[in-house]
Amino acid sequence: MKQSINELLPHVLKKEVIAHIEGETLYIHNRKVYPFRDEYVACRTTQEIAQALSSMITQGGGVLQVALTSMVFIAHEMRHNRIPFSLEEFIHSITMITDARKTNTTAARATNRVIASLSEDFESTTKENIYEKVLTLVTQIEDEFDSLYDSLSDIGSSLIQDNDGIFTTCFAEHTFVLSMKKAQLSGKKIHLWVPETRPYLQGAHLSAPSLVEMNIETTLMSDAMAAHYINEGKITRYMSALDLLTLDGYAVNKVGSLNNAILSNYYNIPYHLFAISPDKEKKSYKDIVMEERDPKEMLIFQGMDITSNGVKGIYPAFDIIPPHLISGFITPKGVLQPHEIKEY
Amino acid sequence: MKQSINELLPHVLKKEVIAHIEGETLYIHNRKVYPFRDEYVACRTTQEIAQALSSMITQGGGVLQVALTSMVFIAHEMRHNRIPFSLEEFIHSITMITDARKTNTTAARATNRVIASLSEDFESTTKENIYEKVLTLVTQIEDEFDSLYDSLSDIGSSLIQDNDGIFTTCFAEHTFVLSMKKAQLSGKKIHLWVPETRPYLQGAHLSAPSLVEMNIETTLMSDAMAAHYINEGKITRYMSALDLLTLDGYAVNKVGSLNNAILSNYYNIPYHLFAISPDKEKKSYKDIVMEERDPKEMLIFQGMDITSNGVKGIYPAFDIIPPHLISGFITPKGVLQPHEIKEY
Numbered sequence: 001m002k003q004s005i006n007e008l009l010p011h012v013l014k015k016e017v018i019a020h021i022e023g024e025t026l027y028i029h030n031r032k033v034y035p036f037r038d039e040y041v042a043c044r045t046t047q048e049i050a051q052a053l054s055s056m057i058t059q060g061g062g063v064l065q066v067a068l069t070s071m072v073f074i075a076h077e078m079r080h081n082r083i084p085f086s087l088e089e090f091i092h093s094i095t096m097i098t099d100a101r102k103t104n105t106t107a108a109r110a111t112n113r114v115i116a117s118l119s120e121d122f123e124s125t126t127k128e129n130i131y132e133k134v135l136t137l138v139t140q141i142e143d144e145f146d147s148l149y150d151s152l153s154d155i156g157s158s159l160i161q162d163n164d165g166i167f168t169t170c171f172a173e174h175t176f177v178l179s180m181k182k183a184q185l186s187g188k189k190i191h192l193w194v195p196e197t198r199p200y201l202q203g204a205h206l207s208a209p210s211l212v213e214m215n216i217e218t219t220l221m222s223d224a225m226a227a228h229y230i231n232e233g234k235i236t237r238y239m240s241a242l243d244l245l246t247l248d249g250y251a252v253n254k255v256g257s258l259n260n261a262i263l264s265n266y267y268n269i270p271y272h273l274f275a276i277s278p279d280k281e282k283k284s285y286k287d288i289v290m291e292e293r294d295p296k297e298m299l300i301f302q303g304m305d306i307t308s309n310g311v312k313g314i315y316p317a318f319d320i321i322p323p324h325l326i327s328g329f330i331t332p333k334g335v336l337q338p339h340e341i342k343e344y
Numbered sequence: 345m346k347q348s349i350n351e352l353l354p355h356v357l358k359k360e361v362i363a364h365i366e367g368e369t370l371y372i373h374n375r376k377v378y379p380f381r382d383e384y385v386a387c388r389t390t391q392e393i394a395q396a397l398s399s400m401i402t403q404g405g406g407v408l409q410v411a412l413t414s415m416v417f418i419a420h421e422m423r424h425n426r427i428p429f430s431l432e433e434f435i436h437s438i439t440m441i442t443d444a445r446k447t448n449t450t451a452a453r454a455t456n457r458v459i460a461s462l463s464e465d466f467e468s469t470t471k472e473n474i475y476e477k478v479l480t481l482v483t484q485i486e487d488e489f490d491s492l493y494d495s496l497s498d499i500g501s502s503l504i505q506d507n508d509g510i511f512t513t514c515f516a517e518h519t520f521v522l523s524m525k526k527a528q529l530s531g532k533k534i535h536l537w538v539p540e541t542r543p544y545l546q547g548a549h550l551s552a553p554s555l556v557e558m559n560i561e562t563t564l565m566s567d568a569m570a571a572h573y574i575n576e577g578k579i580t581r582y583m584s585a586l587d588l589l590t591l592d593g594y595a596v597n598k599v600g601s602l603n604n605a606i607l608s609n610y611y612n613i614p615y616h617l618f619a620i621s622p623d624k625e626k627k628s629y630k631d632i633v634m635e636e637r638d639p640k641e642m643l644i645f646q647g648m649d650i651t652s653n654g655v656k657g658i659y660p661a662f663d664i665i666p667p668h669l670i671s672g673f674i675t676p677k678g679v680l681q682p683h684e685i686k687e688y
Binding site: 209213225310 | 538541542549566600604
């Protein structure tokens with residue numbers, strides 16, 4: 001099963017591409033320059049890893065993989081005495097990394113599981129054993145996620161109808177692209193409609209190239225064209241990932257998701273979101289910690305100014321999508337309605 | 345009155361900036377490189393003028409001003425024997441220019457008025473008299489439009505409420521920016537929210553710089569962020585120009601306008617469009633001639649590739665906005681409902 005996922009996944013989603021350790025360095029695949037350059041950002045300290053995440057060298061599910069690999073990196077650095085050997089230091093180092101992006105809690109929830117397990121007997125264990133234990137726990141979590149990606153994409157692909165025009169937002173990663181590939185492999189004819197997703201262009205840089213690499217027919221549009229093609233009947237379905245799911249059924253995802261959810265609702269086309277699990281600490285949408293990014297990012301494109309001095313920019317990282325705009329969450333327990341999340 | 349309009353207008357909307365004749369050349373202000381460069385495209389033939397319009401060196405109301413100036417240019421060229429002197433040649437030359445963009449018929453309707461007047465006695469008139477007649481007719485039409493811009497912006501500014509957050513699309517030109525300035529001058533506090541308007545970035549290149557030049561507080565956002573700020577209560581009103589109004593109350597405007605109209609409708613904020621007049625030849629939205637632009641334009645940003653090979657682009661120039669999404673048209677006869685347009 002894992003074998004088949006790895007074979008299906010495009011370059012940017014291969015585990016070893018997202019993040020890997022070589023010697024004293026953790027390398028993060030630079031999604032900001034992809035697909036024009038296939039480069040890695042070299043991080044020699046946990047501060048550098050946190051900084052790379054803050055500046056969105058990788059994002060979404062990439063943050064989870066970096067956080068998992070970072071725990072191995074920290075244990076490895078402790079083993080070689082480059083980081084002091086203590087549970088406090090381990091927690092401090094990994095928390096700095098998971099705090100780099102505060103809205104999506106997937107990585108923090110995964111690292112908290114490892115911390116909880118390490119806490120049981122950290123003081124009485126050798127550096128070597130801690131390293132082995134972290135490696136085992138991380139591999140176990142990675143396997144769990146692979147298994148979840150596999151089962152969620154089975155459900156995702158089953159929702160796709162023959163001749164669907166599928167619209168997405170940003171880069172919905174493993175569950176989404178695997179759903180598309182499985183739908184296609186099962187003989188369904190599909191066409192993908194990808195908005196470029198300004199200001200960082202994850203749609204143009206990550207989604208569209210990955211889908212084309214997977215031999216899926218893909219059209220790139222601006223972030224303003226969805227209604228045009230839903231109205232023409234070419235887009236029949238909207239699917240996205242999510243960054244956070246609260247127990248009251250609110251979804252947090254890349255800014256623009258709310259625009260598109262409202263359009264889907266208006267035209268009565270389904271909007272499904274892939275959700276590994278809700279964050280049980282977030283009882284209500286009021287508990288969401290919302291990230292605002294540097295407004296200057298909106299005023300440039302790949303380093304070039306796009307407007308004149310005196311114009312202000314603004315860049316909210318995420319939208320909150322209310323339950324009534326959501327057709328269903330694709331979860332390990334099947335397709336759930338927003339009101340069913342609180343019993344998850 | 346005209347005096348005050350010219351004083352209020354930003355650089356890109358000054359008549360002589362949009363288009364002017366020097367010797368044997370008609371110069372068109374290059375909106376594609378503004379505000380970074382203040383340059384003109386030199387056109388020595390009517391073919392070159394048509395080509396400049398096709399490639400959107402100017403657009404929207406700029407096309408009207410270029411078409412008006414082109415008639416003077418053609419008469420001037422006839423006077424100097426560089427274009428054969430005949431009514432057929434005059435019609436042929438100006439039609440090539442107005443045909444360069446087919447959806448917006450404002451320019452063609454204005455040039456048709458001049459053609460109708462010239463047709464009365466073209467054969468019995470000297471080249472010099474034809475030139476003088478064209479110059480007089482064009483000046484008369486320009487004055488009419490100035491007067492319309494003035495009265496429509498009086499209505500537009502009267503709709504604005506104190507503390508409004510006003511959202512727009514693309515570059516709504518004279519009527520819109522004058523409405524904003526007049527609202528501000530009357531003591532209303534306003535904030536402008538401008539989507540960048542991909543792929544050509546008229547929002548970032550034209551609207552935002554012009555508004556800032558007019559000392560109006562302006563925030564630039566991506567084309568995907570409107571719902572975010574309407575939902576937060578920061579955007580309270582949507583206003584745009586239109587490229588075409590049909591007698592059954594459908595509006596044609598820059599792609600993205602339909603997205604934004606649906607969002608405004610969902611959040612119950614007003615959406616008004618500035619409409620000089622409907623095209624009486626367009627009885628129904630079915631009569632709209634819809635322009636599709638080169639899909640490759642969607643795959644680049646200020647000249648740079650934004651995605652990988654194999655990804656298709658798409659670029660519909662315009663959206664059609666149905667009457668039920670429209671709060672009203674700001675016309676010379678006041679604010680009209682879509683169903684009132686057929687009696688215009």
